[in-house]
Amino acid sequence: MSLAELICPAGTPAALRTAVDAGADAVYCGFQDATNARNFPGLNFTPEELAEAVGYAHANGTKVLLALNTYPPAGKVDLWRQAADAGARMGVDAFIVADMGVADYIARTHPDVRLHLSVQAAASSPEAIRYYCENFGVRRVVLPRILTIPEIRQLRTEIPCEIETFIFGNHGLMVEGRCSLTNYLTGQSTNMDGVCSPASDVDYTRHGDGSMSSQLAGFTIDRFAPDEKAGYPTICKGRYTAPHRSEGYYAFEEPVSLNLSRLLPELIEAGVHAFKIEGRQRSKSYVRNVVSAFRTAVDDIRAGRQPDMADLVALTEGQKQTQGAFETKKWR
Amino acid sequence: MSITTTPSAPIRPGERPMARLACLAVQPILSRVVRRIADRHPSLFARLGPHRETDFLIDPLELPFALHLRPDPQALVFRAVPREAAPRAGATIRGRFLLLLELIDAEEDGDAAFFSRDLEVSGDTEAVVRLRNALDDMDGSLAEETAAMLGPPGRAILARLRRAYLTDAKGHESA
Amino acid sequence: MAVIPMTKLTLGPIAYHWSAETRRDFYACVADEAPVDEVYLGEVICSKRAPFHEADLPATIERLERAGKTVILSTLAEVMLKRERKATADLAAMDAAEIEINNAAGLFARGKRPHRIGPFMNAYNEATIAWMAGQGATHVCLPSEMPAPAIAAAARAARDLGLGVEVQVFGRASLAVSARCYHARAHGRTKDNCQFVCEDDPDGMPLRTRDDRPILRVNGIQTQSESYVDLLPETGRLMADGVTHLRLMPQEVDMVAVATLFREALDGKLSVQEADARLAALSGEADLSNGFYHGAAGYRRIAMAAPT
Numbered sequence: 001m002s003l004a005e006l007i008c009p010a011g012t013p014a015a016l017r018t019a020v021d022a023g024a025d026a027v028y029c030g031f032q033d034a035t036n037a038r039n040f041p042g043l044n045f046t047p048e049e050l051a052e053a054v055g056y057a058h059a060n061g062t063k064v065l066l067a068l069n070t071y072p073p074a075g076k077v078d079l080w081r082q083a084a085d086a087g088a089r090m091g092v093d094a095f096i097v098a099d100m101g102v103a104d105y106i107a108r109t110h111p112d113v114r115l116h117l118s119v120q121a122a123a124s125s126p127e128a129i130r131y132y133c134e135n136f137g138v139r140r141v142v143l144p145r146i147l148t149i150p151e152i153r154q155l156r157t158e159i160p161c162e163i164e165t166f167i168f169g170n171h172g173l174m175v176e177g178r179c180s181l182t183n184y185l186t187g188q189s190t191n192m193d194g195v196c197s198p199a200s201d202v203d204y205t206r207h208g209d210g211s212m213s214s215q216l217a218g219f220t221i222d223r224f225a226p227d228e229k230a231g232y233p234t235i236c237k238g239r240y241t242a243p244h245r246s247e248g249y250y251a252f253e254e255p256v257s258l259n260l261s262r263l264l265p266e267l268i269e270a271g272v273h274a275f276k277i278e279g280r281q282r283s284k285s286y287v288r289n290v291v292s293a294f295r296t297a298v299d300d301i302r303a304g305r306q307p308d309m310a311d312l313v314a315l316t317e318g319q320k321q322t323q324g325a326f327e328t329k330k331w332r
Numbered sequence: 333m334s335i336t337t338t339p340s341a342p343i344r345p346g347e348r349p350m351a352r353l354a355c356l357a358v359q360p361i362l363s364r365v366v367r368r369i370a371d372r373h374p375s376l377f378a379r380l381g382p383h384r385e386t387d388f389l390i391d392p393l394e395l396p397f398a399l400h401l402r403p404d405p406q407a408l409v410f411r412a413v414p415r416e417a418a419p420r421a422g423a424t425i426r427g428r429f430l431l432l433l434e435l436i437d438a439e440e441d442g443d444a445a446f447f448s449r450d451l452e453v454s455g456d457t458e459a460v461v462r463l464r465n466a467l468d469d470m471d472g473s474l475a476e477e478t479a480a481m482l483g484p485p486g487r488a489i490l491a492r493l494r495r496a497y498l499t500d501a502k503g504h505e506s507a
Numbered sequence: 508m509a510v511i512p513m514t515k516l517t518l519g520p521i522a523y524h525w526s527a528e529t530r531r532d533f534y535a536c537v538a539d540e541a542p543v544d545e546v547y548l549g550e551v552i553c554s555k556r557a558p559f560h561e562a563d564l565p566a567t568i569e570r571l572e573r574a575g576k577t578v579i580l581s582t583l584a585e586v587m588l589k590r591e592r593k594a595t596a597d598l599a600a601m602d603a604a605e606i607e608i609n610n611a612a613g614l615f616a617r618g619k620r621p622h623r624i625g626p627f628m629n630a631y632n633e634a635t636i637a638w639m640a641g642q643g644a645t646h647v648c649l650p651s652e653m654p655a656p657a658i659a660a661a662a663r664a665a666r667d668l669g670l671g672v673e674v675q676v677f678g679r680a681s682l683a684v685s686a687r688c689y690h691a692r693a694h695g696r697t698k699d700n701c702q703f704v705c706e707d708d709p710d711g712m713p714l715r716t717r718d719d720r721p722i723l724r725v726n727g728i729q730t731q732s733e734s735y736v737d738l739l740p741e742t743g744r745l746m747a748d749g750v751t752h753l754r755l756m757p758q759e760v761d762m763v764a765v766a767t768l769f770r771e772a773l774d775g776k777l778s779v780q781e782a783d784a785r786l787a788a789l790s791g792e793a794d795l796s797n798g799f800y801h802g803a804a805g806y807r808r809i810a811m812a813a814p815t
Contacts, residue, residue: 074636074660074664075657077633099635100638100639101632125612127592127611127612127615131615146587174683174684177629180650180682181730183799184680184798187805191631191652192652192657219720220718223717238716240714241716242693242725244694249693251723252730329697330697332699
C-alpha cells in the first residue's frame, strides 16, 4: 500500500500554518509573481515569508513544495531561475515544475532537490511521464484530472515515479498548461503570467429584472436569474449558446467541485502516492476543514478502519460535486 | 437556498438622525479596532498592494450605517457613515452583517459566498479580492479579537449575533 | 550579419473534421495553386477522426511533393489512450518523413532523431528551445499566445542554434484542449459515442455569450478563438526578428487566395495595407485579430502603426 501523503494548499502564511496544524504531510505554495499558476492579487509568499514558513513546516514535520509551474516567456527566464535558487536556499523539499527549460535548470543546478512534474505539464501517458523522468530526474507526476482509476492503476506499472492525484476542489476542465482562454479575453496569460480570470477584469451587473450578469473583460460569461446563485466568471464554467443550444448551456462544464472521498481506498490500492487538495486561492477555514477531514480519513484507511465518508461528502454540501473522469469514461 | 435581499433598503422615517447617532456611538470602538489590527498585523498592508489607497464601502444591510475603510497605513480611515453621506467608493461590499463578519474571519469561503447573491460586490473586484486575501492571512479571528477588546459584553453580543444568524440561515435553507 | 533566408509560408494541419473528399480536393488545390512552401499533414486534434483520412495520406504526400512542397507529418496534441499512444509511436518511428511533435509522448518516442516542435509543445523560451535543440529538434513553432518581445527573444535563440522558427499568422488560434469532447457534449453525447457531429462544423461550432456576442469556437476537444489571427501587417517585423516560417491555418475560406496575399505581400508585390484589406474581405464575417502579438487580449485588433 502506498503512503497516501496529503498535499495541501497554502495561499498565505496563515493558511500554511493552518494546513500544517491540521495535519498536512506537505504543503504547496508559490511566490508573489508569475512563477506560479496562482498569481492572484494579495496571495502567495514573499521570500521572507516563505523562509519563515519553511521553518514552521519543517519544525512540525511537514514538507514544503514550491510551485514554479508556469512557462517563462523568452527573455524572462531569470525570474524562474532566481525563484528556484531562493527556494533551494530556503530548503524547500521539492519544486513543482512544468517548463522543460526550468526543469533542466533545476536538474543541473539543484540536483539534490526533488522535482515534481506539475499538472501544468499535461503529461497524461506513460511515455510523456517517462520523458520527464529520464531527462530531468522527475520523482513524482501530478496527473491531469482526466484518467479513470483502472487507467491510473495500469499507468502505475509503466512509470518509474510516484503518482499524485487531485482529490478535492476546483475541477479543471481544460488540459492544464495548454489553455489561453483567459489571455484571449484579458491579455493576461495563464501559462506566462500565472493568471486565470483575473479579478481586475471581473464585473457584476445587475439588470432591471433582478437578473445578474458576470463579465470578464466585458464579455458576459454567465447570466443568472433572480433566484439563481451567481458564480465567479471563469470562461470554462460559463454558459453560452450554440446553434443547437439556443437556451444557454454550460458548454464545457457545470460549476462543480471535485470530491473523490468515496474513491480514496481505491486510489490508494491503485498505487497513488499522494493526494492533492486544490485551493491556494481559498480561505484558511476551507483549508482547516478540508485538510482535517481528509487527514482523519487517510489515517483511518491506513489503520485499516472504515473512514467516515459522510464528513468528507459534507464538505461540499450545497454545492454540486463530481468524481469527474476518475469514475467513468463517460465524463469525456 | 440563495438569500434574496433588496440591495438598497428604502430609508425609513427617523432613520437619518438615528444613523448619525449610531455612527457617533460606534466610532470610538472602530478607531480602536482598526488601530489595533494595524499594529498587530502589519503584513496586511503589503498584501493590499496599490489598494491601500482604495476607499472601501462596507454596507451591512441590517445596520443603520455603512463603514468606510481606507486601509492606508499612513492615514488609516475606518469610520461609520450614514448611508446618504457615504463617500464615492472604489469598491463596495454589501450584505448581511454577520456574513460580512464571517467573511472577514474566513469562516466562509471567498470563492463560494463572496461572489454569490448573498453578497454584492461592486466596483473594483481586484480591490475586494486583495482585501479578503489580506484579511485571510491574519491568524486568529478578527471578530473574536474585536469582541475581546470590548470585554464580556462584546463576546455576548457576538454570540447572540451568531445564534441569530444560524437560525436565520437555516430558515432560508428549508425555504 | 547573418544572411536572412527567404521567409517560408507553411500550411498548418487541418484542425477540423473535414471529409476525406473535401481534404483530397483541398490538397489538390494547394498542390496546384497555393504558393506555400511547406505543408503539415495529419490529425492533431482527435484520434477518432484519423481513420477517415489516413488511407489518403500517401497519395496526398506524393501529390504535394510532386508540386515541390515539403511535407511534414504532425502528431496528436493529446495522447492518453492506447490508440493515441500507438499512433504517436508509429509516426515517431518513421524514417523518411519530417515530423512535427505536439506531445511529450512523441518526444519520448522520437529520441534524438531530428524532428520539429509543434505549437502545442509550449516552447515559450530560450532555455526550453535550447533543451529541445539538444534533443534533436530542428525547428520550433512558437505558441500562438506569445507577444512580440518574447517571439523576438525566442527566435534569436533558436536561430543561434540553427533552428527554424515558425509563428502562426493566419487562422483561428488554438486556445485550449481537453479530454472531453465539447462537440459531443453540445449534442448530449459523450466522446465515445460522438457519431462525429464535429463534421457538421467545418469552421468550428460557434459559441455566443448570453447577450449574443460571438466569443469562441468549439472543434471537438479543442476550443479556438472566434476571430482569425491575422499577422499580415506584422510580417515585416516578424521577419526582422528572425522568424523563418509563417503558418497559415486552414479555415473554410479560399486558402489559395489567403496564401497568395501573404506571398505577394512578403515579396513586395502588394502593399501590406492592400493585402490586409483583401484578406479581411476574404475572411467574410470572421473578425481578424492580432492582440496576442501586441500583448493585448487575443481577440483584439490593434491598428497598424503608421509607416515611418
